[in-house]
Amino acid sequence: MASRVAAKKFTGLTGMAVAKNPxxxxxxxxxxxxxxxxxxxxxxxYRKQTEALxxxxxxxxxxxxxxxxxxxxxxxxxxxxxIIQAENELVLVRSILEWRSWEPLVEAAPKNQWKWPx
Numbered sequence: 001m002a003s004r005v006a007a008k009k010f011t012g013l014t015g016m017a018v019a020k021n022p023x024x025x026x027x028x029x030x031x032x033x034x035x036x037x038x039x040x041x042x043x044x045x046y047r048k049q050t051e052a053l054x055x056x057x058x059x060x061x062x063x064x065x066x067x068x069x070x071x072x073x074x075x076x077x078x079x080x081x082x083i084i085q086a087e088n089e090l091v092l093v094r095s096i097l098e099w100r101s102w103e104p105l106v107e108a109a110p111k112n113q114w115k116w117p118x
Contacts, residue, residue: 007067011080022079023061029086030058036093044102050089057082 008018019025033054040047057074064070067079076082112118 011078013078013080016078016080019080019083022067022083025083026061026079026086027058029083029090030054033086033090033093036090036097039097041102046096046101050093054086054089057086 011018034051037047037051037054042048060070060073064073071077071079071082074082076085
């Protein structure tokens, strides 16, 4: 990813500093997340959907000439918010790996567990 430094002076969001090098930061986060996802079964729906989302966002970051344009195309807030989302996704992916949630239940779910309303 081409390195672009942030041109803005502030985010306008209380307590949120401007990311100094958002393309690098997102590149690192996306790479780590994709490596963690690769440890999950290929047909696991969470893996497939998350890989598609990350690859789409990484492509936007790589191909747009400015951070402003990338923010508009991703449409999930300022790039600093996208970085927070990427950090949270990495934490979640690592948790799912630990939980191994794609494996069958150890015991059957209680009757009517998923019935709503009761």
